[in-house]
Amino acid sequence: MEPLYDLEINTIIKEIKKTKAKTVLLQFPDGLKCYSCLAVDEIRRKTKALPLIWFGTCFGACDIPMIIVNKVDLIIQVGHNRFVKNPNGWKK
Amino acid sequence: MKFMLIDAKYKGKIEISKKALSILKNYKTIAVYTTTQFNHKLKPLLEQLKKINIKIISSQPERTDLQFQILGCDIYYGNLNLNPKEEVDAYLYIGDGKFHPRALLFQENDSEKNKPVITYNPISNKLNIFDEKDIQKVINKEKANIKRFLMSKKVGVLITTKPGQEHFHYFKKLEEKYKNKEFYAFIADSINFSEMENFPFIQTWINTACPRIGKEDTLELEQALINAETALRLR
Numbered sequence: 001m002e003p004l005y006d007l008e009i010n011t012i013i014k015e016i017k018k019t020k021a022k023t024v025l026l027q028f029p030d031g032l033k034c035y036s037c038l039a040v041d042e043i044r045r046k047t048k049a050l051p052l053i054w055f056g057t058c059f060g061a062c063d064i065p066m067i068i069v070n071k072v073d074l075i076i077q078v079g080h081n082r083f084v085k086n087p088n089g090w091k092k
Numbered sequence: 093m094k095f096m097l098i099d100a101k102y103k104g105k106i107e108i109s110k111k112a113l114s115i116l117k118n119y120k121t122i123a124v125y126t127t128t129q130f131n132h133k134l135k136p137l138l139e140q141l142k143k144i145n146i147k148i149i150s151s152q153p154e155r156t157d158l159q160f161q162i163l164g165c166d167i168y169y170g171n172l173n174l175n176p177k178e179e180v181d182a183y184l185y186i187g188d189g190k191f192h193p194r195a196l197l198f199q200e201n202d203s204e205k206n207k208p209v210i211t212y213n214p215i216s217n218k219l220n221i222f223d224e225k226d227i228q229k230v231i232n233k234e235k236a237n238i239k240r241f242l243m244s245k246k247v248g249v250l251i252t253t254k255p256g257q258e259h260f261h262y263f264k265k266l267e268e269k270y271k272n273k274e275f276y277a278f279i280a281d282s283i284n285f286s287e288m289e290n291f292p293f294i295q296t297w298i299n300t301a302c303p304r305i306g307k308e309d310t311l312e313l314e315q316a317l318i319n320a321e322t323a324l325r326l327r
Contacts, residue, residue: 004215005100005129012098019094031189032100057282059302060163061097062256067281069093078098081128082157083256090259090303091168091321092154 003035005079009042012076016047021073025065027054029079039078049074099128104214106133106186108140112212112219119181121147122210123174125162125196126186130214134160137186149178164191167198167303168321183209188216191304197227198307233310237296240316241323244273244295248288249320251279252301262300262320269324288315298323 016024024043028036036053043051052072057063061083064075086092108116116122122141126134141148151173152159153166162185166172174180183200185193196209206224213219224231241247247270249263263277276294280287283305288297297317299305306319 003100004103006103007100008098012096015094015096021094059254060165060256062165062302063254064095064256065281066253066255072093074094074096076096076098079100079129081097081099081161083163084155084157085256086154087261089262089321090165090171090319092170 001034003032003038005032007032007035007039007078009039012039013042013046015076016043016049016074019074021049023050023052023072023074025052025054025068025072025075027058027065027075027077029058032079101132102129102214106130106137106214108137108212109217112217113140113144115219115221116141116146116184116210117144119146119210121149121179121181122184123149123151123172123180124160124184124186125150125192126160127192128158128161130186131158131161133214134186149174149180151175162192162195164195164304165302166195167202167307169199169203171199180207182207185209185211186214187211188213190222193222194227194308195304197222197224200224201227201231229311230307234306234318234322237310237316237318238322238326241296241298241318242326244316246274246276246293246295248291248294248297249275249277250283250297250299250301250305251277252283253279253281254301257301259300259320262298262324265324266298266320285309285313
């Protein structure tokens with residue numbers, strides 16, 4: 001099924017090659033999880049990196065799984081852009 | 093470890109249907125918001141609105157990366173960074189789903205203005221109008237949970253390790269404000285509500301992670317749960 005959204009798989013491949021990542025964690029929000037195989041298949045075809053799909057929540061760029069940050073070389077989160085945290089809390 | 097974000101931009105075009113435009117015409121000033129998926133395709137839509145003399149207002153909410161972008165956590169008055177002098181007749185959300193439009197409804201409820209939120213789905217070309225009635229159940233549950241919190245002696249404070257949502261500082265603020273209560277700090281990545289059953293001594297839970305946990309999620313919960321911001325604003 002062709003996704004309605006541009007997953008930028010070529011950008012993902014370029015980043016993996018540029019960073020020489022051996023293990024890559026791919027994070028998708030619920031609505032895009034069904035397309036995760038497209039990225040994995042292409043990563044396997046074009047690089048030697050091991051792609052892992054995060055089997056958990058991906059609510060936004062605020063939601064990075066800290067438990068795995070030291071176990072992978074690269075985390076790629078699809079479907080979100082930069083999150084600007086306010087250290088003072090949720091309300092100004 | 094390196095980190096990269098991919099927007100997953102929508103590949104189709106966004107055009108408001110004639111039928112939808114005839115409804116939008118009833119509003120003079122509209123604040124427009126969307127997600128990162130649709131943000132790059134807004135320009136023609138804004139032109140359509142201008143052509144029917146709608147004044148467009150928008151902003152870059154405090155935690156976002158783009159003008160016109162909204163996040164699900166933008167639920168409090170002030171989060172949108174809208175100029176308070178600008179009077180808005182309605183909000184227009186471009187995208188699919190109800191999660192982001194409800195954020196606008198909560199924000200409006202917090203501001204006590206309760207302006208309607210119109211959604212336009214560019215994939216189905218459907219328009220819907222939501223208002224405070226669509227969040228009334230959540231607001232009622234929140235009011236009941238506030239009462240339960242005020243009566244509680246032992247309170248559990250939920251803290252997440254998610255870097256963007258971790259706000260440990262609320263724990264101290266709660267202890268300082270409510271000296272007659274005993275607070276217990278709980279930490280996890282995702283907040284798993286079924287864990288609550290293992291701590292029956294907790295009478296009310298306070299959420300410091302994503303503020304949507306203290307909104308719609310409470311409808312499914314037997315235990316009382318409110319957001320830290322809500323607890324700290326009580327007099």
